[in-house]
Each structure stands twice: as structure tokens, then as C-alpha cells.
Amino acid sequence: AMITTDISGCSHGFSRLYFYFNDFNRGITDNKYCNYTSYMNGTSSAAPVTSGVVALMLEANPNLTWRDVKHILAMTADQVDSNLPSTDILTHPLDSSYELSGHDYDVKWIENSAGIAFSNWYGFGRVNALKAVLLAKSYNFPLGTYAQTLAPIGGAWYYDSGTISQAIPDVSSLGTSSAISVKHNYFIESVQVQVSITHSNPSDLGISLTSPSGSESKLIMINNGVFATSFPANKMFLTNAFYNETSYGNWKIKVVDGKSGTTGTLTRWKLLINGHTFTGDGTNPSAVSHLGLGAVVSSSTSPAASFNASTSSDIARYEASIGSTSAGTNIMGWTSVGTSTSAITFSGLTLTHGSNYYLNIRAVDQQENVSTTQSAMWTLP
Numbered sequence: 001a002m003i004t005t006d007i008s009g010c011s012h013g014f015s016r017l018y019f020y021f022n023d024f025n026r027g028i029t030d031n032k033y034c035n036y037t038s039y040m041n042g043t044s045s046a047a048p049v050t051s052g053v054v055a056l057m058l059e060a061n062p063n064l065t066w067r068d069v070k071h072i073l074a075m076t077a078d079q080v081d082s083n084l085p086s087t088d089i090l091t092h093p094l095d096s097s098y099e100l101s102g103h104d105y106d107v108k109w110i111e112n113s114a115g116i117a118f119s120n121w122y123g124f125g126r127v128n129a130l131k132a133v134l135l136a137k138s139y140n141f142p143l144g145t146y147a148q149t150l151a152p153i154g155g156a157w158y159y160d161s162g163t164i165s166q167a168i169p170d171v172s173s174l175g176t177s178s179a180i181s182v183k184h185n186y187f188i189e190s191v192q193v194q195v196s197i198t199h200s201n202p203s204d205l206g207i208s209l210t211s212p213s214g215s216e217s218k219l220i221m222i223n224n225g226v227f228a229t230s231f232p233a234n235k236m237f238l239t240n241a242f243y244n245e246t247s248y249g250n251w252k253i254k255v256v257d258g259k260s261g262t263t264g265t266l267t268r269w270k271l272l273i274n275g276h277t278f279t280g281d282g283t284n285p286s287a288v289s290h291l292g293l294g295a296v297v298s299s300s301t302s303p304a305a306s307f308n309a310s311t312s313s314d315i316a317r318y319e320a321s322i323g324s325t326s327a328g329t330n331i332m333g334w335t336s337v338g339t340s341t342s343a344i345t346f347s348g349l350t351l352t353h354g355s356n357y358y359l360n361i362r363a364v365d366q367q368e369n370v371s372t373t374q375s376a377m378w379t380l381p
Helices: 043-060 066-076 129-138
Strands: 146-148 166-168 176-182 187-198 205-210 216-220 235-239 249-257 264-276 289-293 304-308 315-323 332-336 356-365 374-379
Touching: 043 066, 043 129, 066 129, 066 187, 166 176, 166 249, 176 264, 187 205, 187 249, 205 235, 216 235, 249 264, 289 356, 289 374, 304 356
Parallel strands: none
Antiparallel strands: 146 264, 166 264, 176 249, 187 235, 187 264, 205 216, 205 249, 289 304, 315 332, 315 356, 356 374
């Protein structure tokens, strides 16, 4: 436990002569006047200790951003209970009846594909002040430009399962799963998941997320004791378990019901990647060609477009923007249109009749290099 100062004397504070704590707190061992206490645990100690370490890091290097601080803490933390294999099944600490045959209630540690260890109990581990400060002093700012899979206009999440209706089997380790294909290739700093489920006893439910590389993060455990009569609408989760992995590929959510009597349905989920871009491999993909616009009628602000695909073999996605000048983004910022090259329609634009506008298309490869831009102009009648 943490040791800290206490109110002086053995009749006040946490450390008292006849209190029920350990011998140290009762003034029997090494604490004769009860001026100290070892009853300093949980977030009450973790928050000030970590804040103090961060202050030392910033003193060593005032140019660190919050992202740099997080990165240094993750890279220098000491793994707690590291003697336990990363595949150890963690039995529910209160009641073995919370377990479900064939299902891991939780895993003490995982090591993701980037070699980063993470735990639901310990996060990245115990803060190591010396290592953190030393790395802060020599830090060379390796994090690229911060990026999120959010639309530049309106802030919508790109990756959305849409409305689905998947029954969650009752008392089954198989559960129900759904996948989303991510076309942005970022180094991950965190992942957010928004989940919609209909279930009258959500404490039954366990939810996990698996990255394209196969790392699994337990977002909430089955039979979790968080009682409610309905699953909160658009419930948000965030996980750091995939730190420094890459985001490109298929992500899978799994929902398991660990207790009999009530069934439910997975109705929708969304995925948001927070991270940073690659520095690039120095080779930009080839541009798209033969960009064509569909007819635009006088009442329409929804131009339709088609184009020929890039000839590069490693295209992750195409992006479009709309502006009042060629390659401009003042009407709509660069927005992913997936890998489709036809029947792309844009809606909800604020346009003026009689004005000229440009639709711009570019290719983005799996290293986040971008091609030159192809533009096509149209005049709104």
C-alpha cells in the first residue's frame, strides 16, 4: 500500500491505537506515534501520484502534449502481477456462479500485436517515475499528426453498422458478433465504441471488441452487477488495449449473455479510431481518372459522381471534397467514400444557385499517402 502522512497522534485520523487496520496503522509496528498511514489506496493515491509524475515529466520537457505524456507513461509502466501468463483466465473475484462455460470472464493481461501489455485491472501498469522522466528528457516526439475517423463536416462517425437486428443467445458463450471494415490506417491511441442493445437486464451482458490483428479487449464483463432495466441508448465505451496497433481491417464486436431468463438484441454499433497517421513510405498512389458528375437538377444540392479506380494496388479508400475552387474544401472537407468508384452521392450541402462548384477525388493508400487530386466542376442552375 501507499504510505503517507496522517493526523498526528493515535486518537485521530486513519492511524489509531485501537482501530481495526493493520499493525502499522495501529501504531504497533514502525509507526509508534501513529503519524503515518498505509491506508492510502485506490484512486485517492493513484491520481495524485500520477499527477506528480506527470509534473516531473513536464518539468523535464515542457513541450510534451497530453498525447506525448500518455505515450511515455504507456512505454515506461511496470507490468503488475507480470508472473501471471497473459492467457490466464481470471475467475470472478466474488462469485464463481458469474462464470459461463466456455467463456473467459476476464483476462488479467493481454499483449497486443504492437507488443504493448494492457490490463483492465492495471491499465498499462504501475507508473515508473524514473523511467518516465528519463524518457521525457530524451523524447524525440515520434507521434504523427493526430487523426480521428470523424467526418470533417458535422463530425459524424465514418464506421457505423447501421440498423441491425441480431439476437443475443441466452446463456451462450458463442454470443452474437458483428464486423465493420475500417479503411483508415492509423496508429491507434484509443478506440471508442458506441453500442445500442435492447435488453431488460443489461447486467447479464458482456461486450468485447477484437482488432484486425486479433487482440481482444473486454469492454464490460458478463453478469457484471451493473443493474438497470434497459441498456443505455448509444452506450459509449473507450479502450486503450489496442495502443500502437494499426487500424486497417475488420473489427469485430461480440455480445454475450451470461445469465438465463432474459434475451436481447444487438441493434447497432459504431466505431471511432483515435490515433495518428503514418509518416508514409514516400510513394504516393496513382490518381483516379475519368471523374464524371451525374446530372444536377435545379432543385438538387446532391451531386452524384463516378470515376475510374486508381491503378495502385494498396488503396485503402477514396476521399472526396467539395469547394468553390479546384481541390477546395470550404463546402465539404475531405471525407471517406470507401472503396466504391460509382454511384457516390453527396447530400445536405449548402449551395447557391448560379455558382460554380468543384467535386474533388483523391486516393489514399494503406500508408496514408495521398494521390494528386482530380476535380470536376459543375454549376448549380
